[in-house]
Amino acid sequence: MNIFNNRTLLNSVIKEYKQTNKKIGFVPTMGALHHGHLFLIEQAKKKNDIVVASIFVNPTQFNNKEDLENYPKTVENDIQMLKNVDCDILFIPSVEEIYHKKIVSKKFYFDGLENKMEGKFRLGHFDGVGTIVKTLFEIVAPNNAYFGEKDFQQLQIVKKLVKKHKLPISVKGCAIFREKDGLAMSSRNARLNNEQRNAAPFIYKVLKIAKKKFITENHDFVTKWVENQFENHSLLKLEYFTIAEEKSLETIKVKQFEKKYRAFIAVFAGNIRLIDNIQLKN
Ligand code: PAF
Numbered sequence: 001m002n003i004f005n006n007r008t009l010l011n012s013v014i015k016e017y018k019q020t021n022k023k024i025g026f027v028p029t030m031g032a033l034h035h036g037h038l039f040l041i042e043q044a045k046k047k048n049d050i051v052v053a054s055i056f057v058n059p060t061q062f063n064n065k066e067d068l069e070n071y072p073k074t075v076e077n078d079i080q081m082l083k084n085v086d087c088d089i090l091f092i093p094s095v096e097e098i099y100h101k102k103i104v105s106k107k108f109y110f111d112g113l114e115n116k117m118e119g120k121f122r123l124g125h126f127d128g129v130g131t132i133v134k135t136l137f138e139i140v141a142p143n144n145a146y147f148g149e150k151d152f153q154q155l156q157i158v159k160k161l162v163k164k165h166k167l168p169i170s171v172k173g174c175a176i177f178r179e180k181d182g183l184a185m186s187s188r189n190a191r192l193n194n195e196q197r198n199a200a201p202f203i204y205k206v207l208k209i210a211k212k213k214f215i216t217e218n219h220d221f222v223t224k225w226v227e228n229q230f231e232n233h234s235l236l237k238l239e240y241f242t243i244a245e246e247k248s249l250e251t252i253k254v255k256q257f258e259k260k261y262r263a264f265i266a267v268f269a270g271n272i273r274l275i276d277n278i279q280l281k282n
Pocket of ligand 1: 028056058151154
């Protein structure tokens with residue numbers, strides 16, 4: 001695996017590959033890799049000639065300084081994991097390499113997708129995501145880019161970014177990877193203490209029951225039921241639970257059978273924020 005820190009050098013190597021018609025698959029990450037990330041690399045390997053991963057903890061997408069400072073960093077281990085799955089190229093830029101002297105995000109308009117759910121609770125988050133993903137897309141110029149569905153809103157926003165900026169990139173969403181007990185894999189899980197880690201699978205358990213209830217009940221009933229489950233929980237604090245239409249991410253008003261819905265949840269375990277979602281059946 002070749003490791004690059006310099007964007008110009010990486011971009012020129014990619015250009016050479018593209019001149020010989022090689023297809024580039026790209027998996028952007030913030031490191032602290034887990035099996036979910038490796039699954040994205042494996043998917044990328046199946047459909048591309050060269051697979052590029054990036055590790056960059058993007059400061060502009062954190063609305064909380066403490067969350068940024070405490071974001072897990074396991075670079076040596078990440079490199080080994082990527083080598084084990086035969087990733088071809090790893091890009092690990094410094095903050096300066098990406099932002100030069102000005103660590104600020106650009107302003108993006110994603111037709112309102114940016115103001116819902118995560119956008120409402122993490123102000124400026126999707127400007128940061130848009131800024132870094134667009135920059136990385138310019139450097140890596142992939143044919144295909146892979147994102148996990150755990151960050152479903154991010155996935156829809158990246159699709160919108162590509163469409164709005166007419167980038168010749170196909171954005172692929174990959175199913176959520178879960179631990180045996182159902183907890184969605186996330187780099188932030190590494191920050192949970194034992195007690196919090198044991199409590200966290202409750203999130204997916206609630207989502208699965210909510211999914212069942214949504215078949216026969218309306219969204220208000222299901223939402224209130226979910227809120228009740230967390231009301232007296234000693235370790236998990238519900239930030240939001242929303243049922244929304246998959247594409248527009250509009251909160252459901254009246255169930256329409258031809259539409260696809262998803263339930264989205266954000267929960268705090270101490271100061272660690274966990275998100276998850278589940279596709280619903282009407
Ligand atoms: O999902 C993530 O890890 C990040 O938001 C991403 C896409 C790498 C951008 O920093």
